[in-house]
Amino acid sequence: MSGGMGTRLRPLTCQLPKPMVPIFNKPVMEYGIEILKEYGIEDIAVTLYYLPNNIMEYFNDGKEFDVNIKYYIENEPLGTGGSVKNAQEFLDNTFIVISGDAFTNINITKAYEFHREKGSKATLVLKKEPIPLEYGVVITDEYGRIIRFLEKPNWGEVFSDTINTGIYILEPEVLDYYKKGDNFDFSKDLFPRLLKDDIPMYGYITEEYWCDVGDISTYVKTHEDIFLNFSKDYLLEEELYKGIWAEEGVTIEKGARLYPPIYIGKNSLIKEGAIVEPYTVIGNNCVIKKGTSIKRSILWDNVIVEENCEIRKSVICNKVHIDKRSRLFEGAVIGANVKIDEDVTIKPDVKIWPYKTIDENVIVRDNLIWGKGSNKKLFGYRNISGVFNQNITPEMAVSLGTAFATVMGAKGSYILSSDEHNLSKSIKSSLISGLLSMGSQVIDIDNISIPICRFGTKYFNAQGGIHISSYGVDEVYIEFMDERGANIDNNSKRKIENSILIGDFNRCFGDEIKGVVNIYNFAEIYIKEGKSYLKNIDKIKSKNPRIIISSPSENISELAKECLMGIGCNIKKIPYEDGWTIEDISKRVLDEDGDLGVLFSKNGEGIALTDGFNNIKDEKYHLLTLSLGFKTGELKEAVIPYNFPRIVEKVAQQYGGKINYSKSNISNIIGTILDRNIEAQYILNFDGIWAIGKIVDYLVGENIALNTLVQELPEYFYLKKEIPCEWDDKGNILRRLTEERQYGIELVEGVRFIEDKGWVMILPDEEKPTFNLYVEGYKEEYAEELCTIYNEKIKKMIKDL
Numbered sequence: 083m084s085g086g087m088g089t090r091l092r093p094l095t096c097q098l099p100k101p102m103v104p105i106f107n108k109p110v111m112e113y114g115i116e117i118l119k120e121y122g123i124e125d126i127a128v129t130l131y132y133l134p135n136n137i138m139e140y141f142n143d144g145k146e147f148d149v150n151i152k153y154y155i156e157n158e159p160l161g162t163g164g165s166v167k168n169a170q171e172f173l174d175n176t177f178i179v180i181s182g183d184a185f186t187n188i189n190i191t192k193a194y195e196f197h198r199e200k201g202s203k204a205t206l207v208l209k210k211e212p213i214p215l216e217y218g219v220v221i222t223d224e225y226g227r228i229i230r231f232l233e234k235p236n237w238g239e240v241f242s243d244t245i246n247t248g249i250y251i252l253e254p255e256v257l258d259y260y261k262k263g264d265n266f267d268f269s270k271d272l273f274p275r276l277l278k279d280d281i282p283m284y285g286y287i288t289e290e291y292w293c294d295v296g297d298i299s300t301y302v303k304t305h306e307d308i309f310l311n312f313s314k315d316y317l318l319e320e321e322l323y324k325g326i327w328a329e330e331g332v333t334i335e336k337g338a339r340l341y342p343p344i345y346i347g348k349n350s351l352i353k354e355g356a357i358v359e360p361y362t363v364i365g366n367n368c369v370i371k372k373g374t375s376i377k378r379s380i381l382w383d384n385v386i387v388e389e390n391c392e393i394r395k396s397v398i399c400n401k402v403h404i405d406k407r408s409r410l411f412e413g414a415v416i417g418a419n420v421k422i423d424e425d426v427t428i429k430p431d432v433k434i435w436p437y438k439t440i441d442e443n444v445i446v447r448d449n450l451i452w453g454k455g456s457n458k459k460l461f462g463y464r465n466i467s468g469v470f471n472q473n474i475t476p477e478m479a480v481s482l483g484t485a486f487a488t489v490m491g492a493k494g495s496y497i498l499s500s501d502e503h504n505l506s507k508s509i510k511s512s513l514i515s516g517l518l519s520m521g522s523q524v525i526d527i528d529n530i531s532i533p534i535c536r537f538g539t540k541y542f543n544a545q546g547g548i549h550i551s552s553y554g555v556d557e558v559y560i561e562f563m564d565e566r567g568a569n570i571d572n573n574s575k576r577k578i579e580n581s582i583l584i585g586d587f588n589r590c591f592g593d594e595i596k597g598v599v600n601i602y603n604f605a606e607i608y609i610k611e612g613k614s615y616l617k618n619i620d621k622i623k624s625k626n627p628r629i630i631i632s633s634p635s636e637n638i639s640e641l642a643k644e645c646l647m648g649i650g651c652n653i654k655k656i657p658y659e660d661g662w663t664i665e666d667i668s669k670r671v672l673d674e675d676g677d678l679g680v681l682f683s684k685n686g687e688g689i690a691l692t693d694g695f696n697n698i699k700d701e702k703y704h705l706l707t708l709s710l711g712f713k714t715g716e717l718k719e720a721v722i723p724y725n726f727p728r729i730v731e732k733v734a735q736q737y738g739g740k741i742n743y744s745k746s747n748i749s750n751i752i753g754t755i756l757d758r759n760i761e762a763q764y765i766l767n768f769d770g771i772w773a774i775g776k777i778v779d780y781l782v783g784e785n786i787a788l789n790t791l792v793q794e795l796p797e798y799f800y801l802k803k804e805i806p807c808e809w810d811d812k813g814n815i816l817r818r819l820t821e822e823r824q825y826g827i828e829l830v831e832g833v834r835f836i837e838d839k840g841w842v843m844i845l846p847d848e849e850k851p852t853f854n855l856y857v858e859g860y861k862e863e864y865a866e867e868l869c870t871i872y873n874e875k876i877k878k879m880i881k882d883l
Contacts, residue, residue: 083248084111084182085131085156085165089472090297093417093435094399099133101182102140103295104382105304107329107347107365109140110295111182115147118180121190124149127172128182129165131156137182162248163266167257179250179268185304186292188249193286197251200226202284204256204276207249209292217245217294218269222285231273244285247292256281298397298415305380306361309343329366347383365400379410382418396428399436419809437809441580448481460582461575462849464748470505470556476512479560483516484589485581486546486562489574492588494545495523497563499535501684502637505552509560513548514598521590527604531638531686533769534608536567541607546570551685566756569749609645612772615765616649618783623650625782629774630670632658633682642682642771649775664690664697678778678788682770689770691777693788701727701800706791707766707773710780712737716762721754724831725843725856729798745831746845799840799865803855804847805876812846812853815879819844835872839864842872 088100095103101111118126126149130137134155144151154169166179176197178190188207197205206228208220221230222244231246246269259275260266276283291311293304325342328334332346337354344358347366352358356370359377366383370376373390381387381398388406396414398404405424410416413431420434423442428434434450460466466482468474487496496517500506507529514524522545527538532549539547547563562570562578570578581587613619629651633639636658643653654674659666664681671679671694679692681699690699691706698706705727711717712734719739722730723746734741742758744750755764765772781788807815819833828834832845832854840859847854855872859865 083129083162083165083179084137085129085134085159086183087132088183091295091301092472093415093433094298094301094397096417096436097133098418099130099136099182100295102136103183103301104365105185105295105301106308106327106345106363107383110185111137111141112147113185114180114182115141115144115149117187117190118178119147119149123178123190125172126151127154127169128152129154129156129169131159131165159265160263161265161267161271163257163260163268163272164264166268167260167262167264167266170254170257170262173254173257176251176253179248179252181248181294183295184248184292185295186247186249186288186290188247188288188290188292193249193251193288196226196284196286200282200284202251202282203253204273204281204283205251206273206283206285207247207251207292208244208285208287209247210287211245220244220246220285226284226286228273228277228283228285231269231277244287247288248294249292251286298413302378302380302395302397305363306378309345309361388424405442448477460579463847464561464569466560466562468558470509470552470558472556474509474558474560476508479509479512480516480519481582482560482578483513483548484519484587485516485578486513486548487517487520487522488581488587489577490546490564490570492520492522492590495525495542497525497527497535497538497542497544497547498549499527499530499538499547500550501531501552501635502529503552505556505558506550509552509558510548510550513550513560518595518598519589520587521594521596523596523599525599525601527601529637530605530608531635531641531771532561533686533771534605534641535561536563536768537608537611538604539563539565539567553684564753566753568752568756571749571753572747605641605644609641609648612645612775613649615772616775616779618779619649622778622782626650626652627677627778627782628652628654628675629778630654630656630667630674630676630679631682632656632662632667632680633686634658634684635682635686638682638684638686638770641686642680642774645771645775646778649778651778664692664699668692668694668697680770680774686770687768689774691774691788696789696792698788698792702795704767705730705733705795705798707777708763709733709737709795710777710791711762711766712739714780717760719758719760720763721751721758721760723751724834725845725854727798727800727858728841729796729800729858732796743830747848799859799862801855801857801859801865801869803857803869803873804850805853805855805873805880807846807851807853807876807880809851811880811883812851814883815853815876816844816846818879819876837868840868842868844872844876 084101086100088095091100102109128151130153138153141151156165156168160168193207206220211217219232220228222228266272293300295301295304326340326344328346329348331349334352335354338352339357341359343360345363347364349366350364350368353371355372357375361378362376363380365381368381368385370387371389374387376393378395379393382400384401385398387404390407391404392409395412396410398416399418401419402416404422407424408422408426410428411430414428415433417434417436419437421439423440425443426440427445429447432446432449438450440446498510498514500510517524525542535547535549545565549561551559564570629646631639631642631653639655643655646653656670667679667681671692681690708720717739719742721742721744724743725746731741744754752768765776816833826836832843834841834843843856845854857865857869859868
């Protein structure tokens with residue numbers, strides 16, 4: 083069973099499934115395969131869910147390990163039992179189930195003989211554990227028959243020290259209680275049913291070694307156990323000297339001091355004057371330089387530790403660089419691809435997620451977790467995002483509020499808002515605490531949208547604003563704005579990151595803390611202001627256009643309904659269904675005999691339009707609104723992201739307008755629009771509720787249909803595509819792309835190639851290990867041809883690395 087996400091092992095498992103976590107430089111699952119093979123078990127099914135390719139690419143079909151492996155991938159988690167049932171065609175006889183992250187030397191023959199002797203239908207391998215609180219406790223009678231289960235008991239429920247190891251010997255018929263695709267667990271669902279139905283179920287207590295590599299402490303303890311117990315030395319291959327294991331290609335320079343037991347992986351270099359102390363494991367291709375002391379620590383592959391560093395009982399993942407005189411204390415865990423500069427101190431039990439850079443002379447006291455997966459920065463494309471109580475905790479939100487006030491001005495006032503979800507409100511409360519601790523004034527404008535937060539920031543002349551929203555069950559998004567209501571720029575983002583990193587906040591005294599100003603009806607002010615931009619409200623009331631609206635946010639739908647009804651529209655609000663697009667709204671417009679349909683984005687910034695026949699979204703929507711603005715004269719110029727279709731230039735020229743290009747991040751776009759005071763474009767592109775008001779106002783005022791505006795738009799051919807690329811390879815690919823061309827190339831943002839048939843832009847994604855490919859062709863076939871050429875070209879470059 084190898085589908086678990088290994089949450090408790092993070093950051094070790096941020097980019098690695100738990101069964102691939104190394105023990106003495108070898109994936110823990112490989113030890114499991116070796117012990118199965120030792121007892122003649124060569125046909126192996128592997129159940130997968132999280133990062134399955136990592137496991138499949140390493141083990142392939144198993145032939146390299148003298149076994150036969152089949153893989154069964156779950157599209158969604160099916161539970162421990164459901165994952166095994168998913169492989170039911172493999173289960174034609176008695177079979178053994180073992181966790182991919184279990185480290186054991188159990189005697190499988192003895193367990194199997196016990197199973198047969200007892201006539202058992204399900205035998206659980208048990209182990210005595212002094213403190214069984216983190217495990218499922220199993221109680222057996224004097225004959226070994228199981229009579230009770232207790233899943234992770236508290237001390238008042240501990241009636242036995244025999245725990246469930248997650249190793250089972252089963253007969254196929256015990257899975258007949260469930261169908262393939264059902265979600266169920268062995269210990270919570272199946273085994274209690276077997277117990278209730280009096281199916282023979284026994285517990286075999288093993289005396290051999292077993293450890294569940296479930297968290298950081300057990301991961302470290304497993305290595306220590308192997309070092310301490312010489313009966314397990316066979317796991318470490320042959321010793322170089324007594325208590326020192328070194329694989330091929332290791333270089334130990336004269337003057338290096340090694341104190342056993344230690345283990346050193348292939349091609350690693352221990353420099354003169356380096357000190358490697360007991361219970362240390364060093365991975366492959368590592369370099370330990372002069373004056374550095376390492377003790378009771380585990381280093382994975384390709385770790386470089388510069389001179390005079392001190393590392394104590396830490397775990398360091400692949401491709402970490404630790405610069406001179408840095409110190410890591412007990413319990414520190416450093417994720418893959420982290421760079422630690424000179425004179426850094428990592429305090430005890432601090433965990434640093436992958437791809438972080440710790441600047442010199444910094445003391446890191448708290449976990450650095452920010453962002454999802456392999457995102458390199460705290461801030462993504464436009465905001466901070468993460469999973470509640472994992473990446474984004476209430477403690478982190480307090481620090482963010484404190485850092486924001488530190489950077490923007492501690493004594494200023496700040497606008498706080500959120501969407502309607504309790505999760506968002508919870509994070510908002512933590513951010514407020516951080517701001518208050520700096521002596522800042524907080525104005526909470528309740529549960530509204532990002533555009534209203536932007537409006538509120540300007541309305542109250544605040545120093546900045548923060549809006550919190552949540553998607554799905556536990557995804558959190560935090561958006562920071564400056565005094566203009568624009569997203570903060572990259573310089574401010576870096577200052578916030580550094581402020582949190584250093585943690586040296588100049589907080590106020592208790593008597594300087596201000597009360598929170600709560601405003602519960604600020605949306606009324608926003609709606610009133612929006613009406614002031616409209617010229618034809620009386621005509622709208624007379625015509626009473628029927629508009630169908632929907633949004634993933636109930637809050638946005640209600641605000642839009644109130645605003646549009648207030649100017650005389652007949653509104654039909656329909657509940658949003660997951661996955662809905664403007665095409666779904668289009669059908670409802672036709673069914674309801676509506677004049678327009680509007681799908682508002684969850685954050686309230688964007689909209690898509692339909693009249694039942696024309697569906698207007700994304701670039702086409704922006705092109706239409708820009709055309710409308712130029713046509714009415716409200717726009718004399720517009721700000722366009724660099725990756726936008728160049729057909730917009732033709733639209734601007736038609737009405738004597740001007741195009742200003744901006745980098746494609748939202749901070750640059752909105753900031754430039756506001757700096758140039760292009761209010762009409764801001765409304766049409768970044769405030770969905772005010773935008774639909776202006777569009778309706780124009781259509782009714784001019785007595786024209788949406789279709790008329792659509793027909794005036796020029797034809798264009800624009801394609802977008804994502805190309806997966808590892809973070810570390812992005813720079814290499816971009817360099818090679820630019821080196822190949824001496825002409826027809828622009829480097830304003832990413833790489834833009836000017837071709838005879840159109841243009842192509844390659845832009846590395848800020849949040850994901852991908853390239854974004856943008857293509858505009860003079861004809862449809864040209865666009866498709868250019869997209870294919872550059873897609874294949876980039877993929878080949880990546881493959882050749």
